[in-house]
Amino acid sequence: MNNITIQNFDDDLKIRLQKRAEYYGRSLEEEAKEILRAVLTENTLEPLNLALAIERRFSHFGDFELPTIARESLREHFTTNYLLG
Numbered sequence: 001m002n003n004i005t006i007q008n009f010d011d012d013l014k015i016r017l018q019k020r021a022e023y024y025g026r027s028l029e030e031e032a033k034e035i036l037r038a039v040l041t042e043n044t045l046e047p048l049n050l051a052l053a054i055e056r057r058f059s060h061f062g063d064f065e066l067p068t069i070a071r072e073s074l075r076e077h078f079t080t081n082y083l084l085g
Contacts, residue, residue, distance in 0.1 A: 021031035 017031060017035075018028055021028050024031060024034075040057065
């Protein structure tokens with residue numbers, strides 16, 4: 001297996017990585033590999049759906065409705081405020 005060297009690694013990130021490794025009972029190297037494995041083996045076949053990602057992120061808050069914001073066409077806004085104004 002190959003080695004990897006990360007130069008100029010931020011001290012704060014190293015401390016956070018060490019704390020995370022201690023929490024999960026792993027070495028610093030094992031924790032770094034686990035993080036990379038988790039990120040790089042995610043299902044990348046599915047395109048990013050921002051609305052779904054936001055819904056998943058905030059689903060633990062329960063059901064709630066955000067008010068609908070009235071919008072106008074950017075073209076109409078530009079024409080009215082900049083070309084005709």
